[in-house]
Amino acid sequence: MPRGERPLGPEDTALLRFAGDLRRLRDQAGKPSYRELARRANYSPTALSDAAGGRKLPSLALTLAFVRACEADPASWTKRWRELAAEHTQPLHPDAPYPGSAPFSEHDAKHYFGRECLVEQVVESVKATPVTVVVGASGSGRTSLLRAGLRPALDDCVVVTPAQDPVHDLAVALADVFENTTADQLAEEFRADPDHLRLRIRQHRPGLVLLVDDAEKALDAVGFITAVTRCPRVVLSVRADHLRRWRATGVRATEITVEPMSADQLRRAITEPAAKIGATVETAVIARLVADAANQHALPLVQQALAETWRRKRGMTLSLAGFEESGGVEHVVAHGAETFFAGLDEADRAAARQFFLRLVSVQRNGIVQRRTRRVDVGAHLLELLVKARLVALTEDGAELTHDAVLRWPRLAEWIDEERENLRTHQQLVTAIELWEASDRDPLALYRGVRLRKAKELGEFLTVQERRFVDMSAKRETRRSTALIAVMAVLIALVPGTVVYALSNERKITEMNASALGGKALSQSEALLEQRRPYADKYALVGYEVSPSPEAEKVLRLSSAVARGIPFTGTPKDDADVVVAPRGEMAAVTDQDGTDRMWGIDGDKAEPGKKFAARHRVVKLAERRAVTKDDNGQEHLWAVNDANDITYLAALPTRFHTLDLSPDGSRLVGKVGDAVDVGLPTPDESEHAELYDLSDPRTPRKLPMPVRNPETVALSQDGRELATGIWDEATGTTTIEFWSIGGTVEPAAPALAQHVYVRGITYSGDGRWLAVEHSSPESVVEVWQRVPSESPVLRARLDTALRAGARVTFSDDGRVAVVRDNIFEVQQLYTNDRPADRLAYVVGHGGSTRAVYRPQNRDFLVRSGGQDPELLPYDLDTGQIIKRMCEKDGARLTDSEWVKSFGEVERVEVC
Template sequence: MEPGDPVLVEFAEALRELRRKAGSPTYRQLSTRAHYSTAALSDAAAGRRLPTLNVTLAYVRACGGDAREWEQRWRQADAELGWSVEQEDKAVPYRGLLAFHEGDAEVFFGRDRAVGEVLARLRERRFVGVFGASGAGKTSLLRAGVAPRWPGPVAVLVPGAQPVEECAIRAADLVGRSTVEVHDQLRADPANLALVLAPVTGLLVLVDQFEELFTLCEDAGEREWFIRALVALGARAHVLLGVRADFYRHCAEHEPLVEALRDGQVLLGQLTAQELHQAIVGPATARGLRLESELVTRLVADAVGRAGVLPMLSHALLETWHRRRGITLTLEGYTAAGGIDHAIARTAEAVYAALDEHGQTFAKATCTRLVALGDDGDTKRRVPRDEWDHDQTTTAVLHTLAAARLITIDQDSVEPAHEALITHWPRLRAWLAEDRDTLRVHRHLADATRIWQDLDHDPAALYRGTLLTRARDLLTTHPALVTTTQRQFLTTAHTARKSNRRRQGLSALTVACLVAVLAAVGLYAARTSVDNNRRVTEAVVGQAMAQARVLRSSDPSLAGQVALAAYRLLPNPTIRGGLFDVVSAFNQANETPGDFDETHQVVFHPGGRYLYTASHGALNVYDFNGTPTPKFSHAVPDLGAVGRVAIDRTGRTLAVAAVQGPVHLVDVTDPRAPKVVAAVPSAGWVEPHFSPTGPILVLFETFTSAVHGAPQPLSEDVIRVVDVRDPAHPVERASVRADEEAVGFNHAGDLVTQNPGSEIHLWDLGDPAHPFRRSPLPNASAEPYVALSRTAPIAASATSGSTPVLVGTDGSTRLWDTTDPLRPRATGRIPGMVALALSPDNRFIAAANRENVEIWDIRDRDNPVQYAVHIASNFTFGTVVFASDGRSLVIVRNNTSGLLWPVDVSAAESWVCQRALRPIAPDEWARYFLNIDFADPCAPQPGP
């Protein structure tokens, strides 16, 4: 299948027409809706290859198309392009290397005892794990044994590389909802998986090959999300895991999983001689076949007592079936197939020998690509279909291997039928042993190519230097390994390198000529050379930082050192932000729902050690305990559903406003033992604010009341001034109606408010019993305050043109000098307006927009300087809050999970180097920083 194939052209044109009918949204907009990269979506409509079914349906749903119609269209195109393998012959009694699935229950024998044990355990508890060695038959047991006997519906799930997406697809299919909609809901909170599946009664969620969570999923955040989602689901439905026994220790590293599996584990052992007899004879009898008694005796003798023997046994039986005499499977046929020990190798060798020389080259490349290399042993690897070429040779080789049941092809991926192929085919083991470095270079190239595609072919993501040279060597030494897309990546990188060298050469020639003609122009030439070198360094460092982001889940020690070295070489805001991103990922809980799950407000204790969050409707306390990472301490009981929270200037009292109910005053003199000391009654939604200058608490209360004759309830706003000198006995001094919103206190103790016309008012609370409102601030109606310093005359406001808004993408943030609060002076302006925060020392301001969170150094108010950038896509609303010491920032996006993000370079450096398991080696350095002198980033730095 080549680009230009009529089937591809027609399919791609239909996708493009669907996009036109949807109003021609940009691919960035489609990416936001579909949760796929812009590169994947644009490639889907390019007509170069058939996109996967999942990408196609995501594209269609993002354009408002009919998913059912497009699924039929995709399957038709897939069949016409020759990817699919013929339907299984229903007369075949044995599965070979393939596992038994739900449709094979009638030929699945030998595991009645284990199936009964699993079902009994499921009746006792909702969360069960089945552990067994590779080749013990876990998948067959679960899918052909347990699933058909379960009295209710069964959903089968395999984690893969993107478990959140897999959950969304399976859950959406089960409840008949949009995958995109379900994906958004699941991303917001892992507990939502239970809510999505709640309508399905008696559900069993069967998670097969759970170990893929550790072998294929490289994102620690997604791993943690998946575990938390399953544990939460276990409270409403039954969950059954199938796990390879050698991944038991990986499961033990996750406390929620340990607790969920406590007393809920089934260990799958070897089949007894009697069970082996049933597994051998039963399938043949069910298909009207018979086995020679000598064959049965030999098979049981060859298999009994051997660990992991089932795939080899099944494959030997399949090959014996191919050599049967009439309806009888014979010992002669079994011997000719090679028996248990050699049947897999003989089948694989026969398939390989039947290919021509060109096909054999591609078979080698194909099989080695399907293996994940590991220091503790190689495992099978699932490769997405969009990473394969669709040319005639590749398609034919894949089809041939699949027809022999050595590999499996589904709608989205290709993988070995079983890991027994790796261990029992000597030729494949030899291929893997002969040049593992080359295979790792190719695996690195595949990852880099995908990153380049995901970044819309960003030149900064291209290979350079040694990486490019080593990868281009594959084009000569192992051309069959390199796909068309990878060739495009290498060609683009090579062209960029030649262009850069040409520019450098021309620059050198220009310098020589100019020096010969006019020495005075040498300064210009020198600057040109410096600019060229700077651009090269920027490109190398940008690529290194991109690789550090990829490494942070698989090798955080190396990722941290690469990121720190990149920052030392190029300390600009983007690279500094990349360093902070990598450091934040050292704490796995940072980017996973859980620690700050469903948080809508964060308040730091002035002392800096503790913080409080309004999460899940409760007030939670977290303890830093001298580390950069907060750990959950406890939840404050008896508060009801929590709305807003504020803390006084001394750090002794919290004001906790209930969603419906009073405002609780909580004594946090000892943050480890908070206690409610008083409750101020309330009739509506309350927003508390403590004065920075005195013991004054302002409650801005909004409540609605029904008025006779009015079509809707009327809303009323009241400012209540409460004296909290004795928090246990608060005294309300005044209550004033005000048709305006409270922004907060400024540094001088004035309450700042904004009315519906966007006028700004200052309320003097010098006499708490008689607050009065001053005249509107001049020239402030277009830019309402949205962030106020509590210690200095600084304020920040957000605006979009002449219309004040708090949420948007086209506006900016204005800084104000409020030395004279009645005559604020406009100073610098910075982009960003979704959320704002000023650091306690007034050095930084954090400004968020839909694409990122930017930290700006505002020590020079008139000329703020960008300091660091954190990418936070789809930040439509949320919170940014600086820690009390100003060295870190909590970012809560869309009231989902919170991220603790460092903003102090020295702390980040210390965090990286304390966790460097070993220093970065010179050869590793050369891989990321070509032609840049080696410098250990964690070596002692020279003094000033």
């Protein structure tokens, strides 16, 4: 007989109330035994009993498993758990390797990594020129650069931070530098003659470098700017949105921009501070943060997420469990946003709501995206937004700091309420950009239905947008007045005919637009089939004249073909193309049958080094490649970039690679002669092997949990392995998930599929899993991965093909599938909403999977047929149009227009 639960006693603490509510939740579920709960939750009865014991706070994963086993809502319990966890987490020790929300100080210099090249660049500039200006967006790390980077790197320097009285603040900072004087005396001296500072430095401290932080606050203080810029050596930090004000001072200086951290820089900023004090960061945490924040102005959010994870560390390890318990970047943003919003009065709340919505765009396909806008909000509110790390200010304007802000529940609700207005507003913004690009051509102004809808936006409009709408309205009024005058004359002459003509004017215009748009699209498609130029120009005409899903599809495809990335010197009939996980490199077969590395930058490819003679690339990952020679022997290579490849080692004899983790840390394959990936084989001697590539010259064999799986897949960081075992008797494939560390342990409940599974693919962040099976046609199912719990089916993509689907994921919840000559993209959701199809194009080759490029926000897909060319496929129609118009590649010549459309009035697309 099971023993009863230990009584909780008076629930006079938050932890005891939490445990008591868990017990009441179990009672409401019919009070199942802990053994029964264990069966449902995939946790031991003891762990579940301890969760409701009230002695310590259970982990988030354990709490949610308990809640789901009792069939309750996990969302509300997640919120409650995090509130309680905030009270029980360890305080951030002064020697913690991450500063959290505060900038790095000189005390933190030993933990300051990732900006070494930038520090060196500024130091060299200081040696070469008197005035150096460091320009960066808010949140880019300018203060940290000065205090933790430059201050330790320079022999003699002082940091000055101007505020209300810049000259006095300067005097205070220098009071300890110059002996026998006070701050008040220095301030009076500098006000009397700003040049005294230069003279003092030359006489007393000739090597002194002034580091002026937040210099934008003192740009209107002429005496301060004059004093510091006349000094022998000065570095000024200026926020990017004030760059024009700085340039207006007329001071000659070397400008250095603080760019967002690259993936490698961010990886160092995450791992090196922990390594300095003997701690480690799990690869899954690194992968999540790099995917979240690389090449974005989100460094403060990363530091806050790391600080929260540090508070929840296991021993000296920042684990994925601790990271997920902290909520990561998304929780940091949501918590900061709610704290910010709670501190506003009603007027500021309304202004903040309007401002947030102006930084959001809703695309035609319904996808919500961030966008950059010129600032149109009070300075006080703007500074609060910047301080809360919700908005970044750049030279181009304001933008939300991170996609996680879009998922802030309050903002998500506002977006849903205003979705139609946001879509209309996005169309207006695009129209204004095209109007500006066409030198404000009156023909590009709004009229008709679009003008009426724009007028209804009201408070959504900025001053510039309201001016555009007013100009459009005035032109429409003049046009209508002229039309009425003509009608009055003509009615007197031929009343019936003119009235009939005017009443049908709109119908005739729409018919002409439809016919013109159809003809333009037909011309574009014909040019696409012949692979001739200008297909994108005709597609843009068709889309602008008569927008439709079909026109949008043709525009996307023609744009991708126009931007195609060729590989010269490659055979057309036998060229393998293997693209690196982030699309920055590709291995392509040369004429001699040997693969060559190519570097890919934007829409260009530059040839690099070749592998050994007749070696063809089997798998390509970050910094690793596996090749196969003519004898079938496989080999391991280091690939740092297209021009830096190094042979490492031969893999075991008869080894055939099945998967290489995208970060290049783990390798799994089969040993045997009858290996045919995706089909069951009768070879009893065949078996799978798993290797750790930490020391790639001597791969270390790890325990393989399954002897001979039909299919396998490794996660991004190689820490999780999925294996599929086919049971012919029951017609079932069992997919099991294994956590790979010092040992191999089950990572989640197994997934049974009553079909033959041909392929498994992880998303980069580990949140999604794609399973391809045949029933009998090829079907791709996409499952949401829930830590330590069973996956949840979110999408099913059917096809008429029997096999051959190749799957990849973007970092924003999209899944791309290439099947034979079909390429499609679907948007996934973490609730019951069906996936939305964003793209479905026929004409792509089936010999490569699509690869998402986060740096370009597009997919690379191999072109149709056997051509090795890669097509950059952008799903953002507005971005396509903007790119074409900026490069002046959108306008058909007069002869091209007349040849295709005769005397029809030209349509201006930009």
